[in-house]
Amino acid sequence: MFVTREILLLFILLISCTLSECASFPYCKGEYAINSNTCQKFRQYQPTGKNFQSQVQQWSYEDLDYVKRQKARFMVNVFEYGSTNIGYSSCENLQDGRGYTCGSVGFTTGTDDAYYVVEEYHKLRPGNYLDKYRKELQRLSNLSYGSGGKGSIKNLRGFPQDWKKASCEDASFREIQDRVADDMYYKPALKIAQQVGIRSELGKAIFYDTAVQHGWEEDDGIGLPTLLRMTGSMENKCEEDYLEEFVHNRWQMLCCTEDEVWPESADRTSDLMDLIKQGDFELNGTIKLNAYSQSITGHEVSQVAC
Numbered sequence: 001m002f003v004t005r006e007i008l009l010l011f012i013l014l015i016s017c018t019l020s021e022c023a024s025f026p027y028c029k030g031e032y033a034i035n036s037n038t039c040q041k042f043r044q045y046q047p048t049g050k051n052f053q054s055q056v057q058q059w060s061y062e063d064l065d066y067v068k069r070q071k072a073r074f075m076v077n078v079f080e081y082g083s084t085n086i087g088y089s090s091c092e093n094l095q096d097g098r099g100y101t102c103g104s105v106g107f108t109t110g111t112d113d114a115y116y117v118v119e120e121y122h123k124l125r126p127g128n129y130l131d132k133y134r135k136e137l138q139r140l141s142n143l144s145y146g147s148g149g150k151g152s153i154k155n156l157r158g159f160p161q162d163w164k165k166a167s168c169e170d171a172s173f174r175e176i177q178d179r180v181a182d183d184m185y186y187k188p189a190l191k192i193a194q195q196v197g198i199r200s201e202l203g204k205a206i207f208y209d210t211a212v213q214h215g216w217e218e219d220d221g222i223g224l225p226t227l228l229r230m231t232g233s234m235e236n237k238c239e240e241d242y243l244e245e246f247v248h249n250r251w252q253m254l255c256c257t258e259d260e261v262w263p264e265s266a267d268r269t270s271d272l273m274d275l276i277k278q279g280d281f282e283l284n285g286t287i288k289l290n291a292y293s294q295s296i297t298g299h300e301v302s303q304v305a306c
Contacts, residue, residue, distance in 0.1 A: 027266035027291070028255035031248075034263065039256035045230055047221035056216070061190035064201055067298035068283045072186075072205035074296045076212055078289055079268040080106050084300040088174045089167035091160035096261045097151040099140070102163050104177040105185060105212045109159070110151035113184055115141045120176050121166065128170070129162040168306035185211045192216060192224065197234040200281035203243050206272055210250060213265070222253065240276060247272050267291035 028034050064072060074084045081087040091102035099109030107114040115137035118130045136155040143150045153159070166173045189211035193204045210216075210224050219225035231246045251269035254262045271289045280287075287296040 024260070025255065025263040025266065027251075027270050028263050032251050032255045032266065034255050038252055041230075042221075042253065042256055045221065045226050047226070048219040050219045050225070051217060052219070052225055053217045056188050056191050059191040059195050061187060061194050063190065064204060064283075068201045068205075070300070071283050071287055071296050071298040072201075072208050074298070074300055074302075075205060075287055075289065076105065076209050077302075078292050078294045078296070079209060079265070079271075080212070082292060082294075084294065084296060084302060085305060086174075086302040087305075088177055089164040089305050091163040093153055093160075094261055096259055099151045099153050100156065100159055100163075102160070103167070104174075105181045107177070107180070109137060109140060109153065109156060111215075112141045113180070116184070117177060117180050120180060121173055124172055124176065125170065128173075129166045130159075133159050133162070164306070168304060174304070181212075185216075188216050189224075192228075196228065198239060198243075200239055200243075201283040202275060202281045203239060205283065206243060206247065206276075209268065209272070213268075214250075222257065227253065239281070240279075243276050244273065247276065 025034070032038060063069065073086075077084060077086050081090060086104050087106070088104055091100050093099070094101050098111055100114065101108050102114055103117065107117050109115065115134075118134060118137055121128055122131055122134060133156055139155075140150050140152065167177075186208055189208040190204050192211070193207040196207075198204060198207060207224070210227065214223045214227065216224040219229070227246060227250055230249045231242065234242045237245075247269050251266055251273070254266045254269060257263065268291070271291045274290060275287065288294075289296070
């Protein structure tokens with residue numbers, strides 16, 4: 001669910017929050033409270049605009065084995081959709097400025113990855129349910145992030161219903177979603193993790209989840225590159241300490257972002273911090289996500305909601 005500069009109306013450095021506002025975000029309390037003390041540090045990390053895409057493509061990575069990869073995949077899905085049923089058929093407007101959010105990792109019509117999925121599907125199945133939206137998705141893709149129009153759904157009437165039809169009726173569309181998720185998020189996340197010095201399976205899973213939610217291609221002030229700048233080098237740090245600092249920074253970033261979607265999602269960083277403290281860095285045991293009341297073994301059978 002890659003977030004762009006369009007919601008870089010960004011880090012509100014609030015002096016305080018009212019009781020009703022704070023109550024809406026139960027995981028943004030204490031050291032994660034939405035106030036100037038928590039949020040002012042983000043002023044130091046303005047976007048550099050540096051793009052890492054070509055650089056990351058050159059890096060190598062060590063993959064997870066099948067079961068641990070499934071654990072990482074289901075963990076991300078729980079954070080995105082609340083269960084281990086992969087959200088292939090889901091497609092909705094979250095009112096977050098990114099258009100429709102759809103599919104296995106929350107591809108969005110306002111950040112180009114949903115367009116890429118549709119184009120890949122067209123190559124395999126010309127004339128499919130989603131072909132009629134290709135022209136509009138291309139138009140949105142060609143808009144600059146600062147234009148304010150990339151999140152428009154005005155000309156995408158019927159898109160969620162047709163996305164669901166394609167997901168429910170055609171296994172190849174679900175396979176394309178998996179492949180695009182791997183190519184656009186999973187593999188780059190593991191490459192970045194390895195470059196940083198992350199070796200544990202848990203650390204790689206955390207980087208994958210971060211890439212899905214924050215994006216990784218550009219240092220835009222809210223993405224994975226910015227979090228790496230904030231956390232600094234792993235030199236003279238053990239991996240556990242590094243990951244705690246990384247997730248701590250991410251948790252504060254979620255709470256300090258000026259929309260309701262990210263502060264509401266701070267429960268995922270709470271669960272990630274719990275996993276670090278539990279110490280199963282090789283992901284040998286069951287992953288327990290307490291904020292979501294979900295347990296993951298890696299052997300779950302996903303059902304498509306149709």
